[in-house]
């Protein structure tokens with residue numbers, strides 16, 4: 001297990017590191033790690049856009065007043081950093097995106113026809129974690145959350161949106177090779193009526209929303225556990241619990257039902273009969289924090305990432321000096337096709353070049369010698385098998401297909 005630890009593999013594979021001069025819990029993504037992070041973000045945007053999410057961008061800090069309005073301050077104060085004074089006004093680094101999205105919803109009136117409205121963002125968040133709690137990319141003081149808030153016209157619509165969010169989570173988890181019941185499990189996290197300090201007081205709303213989420217889970221027909229006193233302060237949630245390489249379980253993604261923020265922010269819509277009505281809100285993350293899913297994937301694949309996530313997808317190995325020019329042309333062709341490729345220009349033997357590339361877990365190798373130059377081809381080899389001599393166009397389209405489908 002030790003050798004799969006992402007804290008060890010991250011710097012070894014030149015993906016990220018923590019620099020004490022920059023600070024604890026503040027990851028530095030090296031070029032290869034930044035490629036993986038970008039690919040994951042692209043995956044989120046692509047898949048969510050297909051499912052009707054509207055991606056927006058809001059600022060990393062906001063006036064303290066916004067968090068007082070949402071109730072995150074003082075409820076969430078312990079996880080927030082001290083206010084920043086700007087021209088006598090107090091600003092906070094944001095610990096979550098919800099208040100920003102609700103405020104944006106309020107920027108103009110909305111009709112029932114626009115709902116459900118799925119407002120999404122890859123949001124950089126800042127949360128205080130104690131020094132001892134920090135752990136690689138798993139627990140950080142700043143991270144990027146694949147976040148969204150779905151404004152709904154009714155409780156039924158909210159229940160449908162919870163189902164849709166769980167479908168999305170299961171789809172994306174499946175692309176990562178994660179199986180429900182094996183790699184992750186569902187937990188229905190409930191409030192505690194007696195604890196009015198921690199939870200928003202509204203017993204009827206708690207009863208109703210907890211029942212609603214329980215019904216969604218029962219309809220799905222999957223196993224789930226119920227946990228008291230694990231809810232958000234504004235409502236119950238469904239947590240997707242995942243184990244890391246050390247066997248420690250953590251909440252990876254959540255879908256939350258919220259009956260509190262619509263009141264606080266006065267979120268309304270104009271119904272079919274022309275009357276203003278109260279909206280309902282679902283908070284959800286699809287793949288959670290990008291950094292946390294990266295930590296998980298680094299440990300799962302131990303560096304042998306699927307092609308679409310690999311920082312280098314193909315390496316061209318010219319056997320000798322005479323094959324260099326042809327290799328340069330092949331590199332250009334792969335790059336044109338959108339494949340992340342490079343050439344091994346070292347003067348080493350072919351055997352050594354192959355061992356080196358395999359050691360780095362590069363998904364595809366293209367060997368170029370006399371016969372390949374004469375035939376305008378390359379001999380393709382994957383991480384685990386020899387594929388054979390193919391035209392460069394065929395190689396480019398084969399790799400491209402695998403990358404686009406995230407196979």
Ligand SMILES: [Zn+2]
Nearest residue numbers: 096097098283
């Ligand atoms: Zn939220």
